[in-house]
Amino acid sequence: MEKSLLSWFTKRHESIVVRKASEHAGKLVDTSIELLNAIKFASNGVSEDAKKALHALNAYEKDADTIETLIQEEVSRAEIEPREREYLMRMIRHQDYAADWIKEAGMNLEIFIDLKLSCPDEIWKDLIKICESLVETTKSLKRTIEELARDMHNAQQCEKNVEVLEHKIDEMYFEAKKHVLSKISDPRAMIVLREILHGMENSADNCKDTGDMLKMLILAGL
Secondary structure, eight states: OHHHHHHHHHSSTTOHHHHHHHHHHHHHHHHHHHHHHHHHHHHTTOHHHHHHHHHHHHHHHHHHHHHHHHHHHHHHHSSSOHHHHHHHHHHHHHHHHHHHHHHHHHHHHHHHHHTTOOOOHHHHHHHHHHHHHHHHHHHHHHHHHHHHTTOHHHHHHHHHHHHHHHHHHHHHHHHHHHHHHHHOOOHHHHHHHHHHHHHHHHHHHHHHHHHHHHHHHHHHHO
16 A cells, blocks of 8 residues: 555655645644744743744644645545545644644643743743754654655655654653652642643654654655
């Protein structure tokens, strides 16, 4: 299956599915960058700028939803086997889930800001480090898609980087959760911070899930 699907997916570098999948990944990158901006602003007490970044995040996530719909429509019309069609749809869906979870993290950050909650600098640093790695994860995922139609070996290296970064985020997530549980006494702050962490970790998981599906296409092309 993977061999024929790869041939269809990359038969023209300018094909709408390849272009739209890359564009969708670009919106995912944008959402992660805006979440990072919002966290940095919030950590410095600049609530207004944090909310502007969150507004931009929501706009990018909405764009990603629109692009996902276009891709699903294009794939539904494709002359490929039903299981291949479902494979592509699930792959794009996981990529869209990654953007959804970033939006979820952003919504919880907005709650944190609106309730005027606080946390130690150490926890802000945890959030920033995790989000920085999430930005790199989304960028690596985008490069994986772009390289599929150009260089399978480069695509393979980009996909491996997604795996490495996701594992790194998992480790940082559990350390940050320990810090939240041990250093936060306000139950409201504890709950919201855990939800922010959970959103970023789930986003990274869905990036890896997308990468795992891309890996099958890559291996078929090597």
